[in-house]
Amino acid sequence: DTEVTQTPKHLVMGMTNKKSLKCEQHMGHRAMYWYKQKAKKPPELMFVYSYEKLSINESVPSRFSPECPNSSLLNLHLHALQPEDSALYLCASSQFNAGVFFEQYFGPGTRLTVT
């Protein structure tokens, strides 16, 4: 299996809802990432996990809460989001060895709309 999968494909949520985005990979990668991508913009890094531990948090608001329950899964828990959080959320994974992150493989993304 050489793909990164993400569920759901689309999500519409209200500002008071709690929802979760899920990401899975079975390539044996030990680094996983969450990115946010607004329309016509490059991906912006949010979080990086290496060996299931959070190693990078790019000053993301606490209404986004990542979780890495095991080496294959990565979740992003959402709570009290704002309309400006509407975007495509991308998950990626890569090899990670001796402190080096290798090239990333991306999932198809979850398109999130906050109403």
Add this chain to the structure above:
Amino acid sequence: AQRVTQPEKLLSVFKGAPVELKCNYSYSGSPELFWYVQYSRQRLQLLLRHISRESIKGFTADLNKGETSFHLKKPFAQEEDSAMYYCALKGDNYGQNFVFGPGTRLSVLP
């Protein structure tokens, strides 16, 4: 600090014409450079990495450290090459991650 620039937001060429998508970077160490492509309604996918010096779908890119550039080239553009192209840089220090350029939308006209 790592920085990647792609001066063209949009590049339009006719089918069969040569195409060059520009990428310049600023980084004090020895970076790794990548090109990612995002076709309409498809996932972001790795196209090229400079260390492998390969040609994928007819595209090539050479790292020019003197000019701090990593331009993407193809001698004869095809309509199916129309997509968003992102240049990305990875630093050589522990934990340094990817920085993506702003992207160039390539439109190949029939």
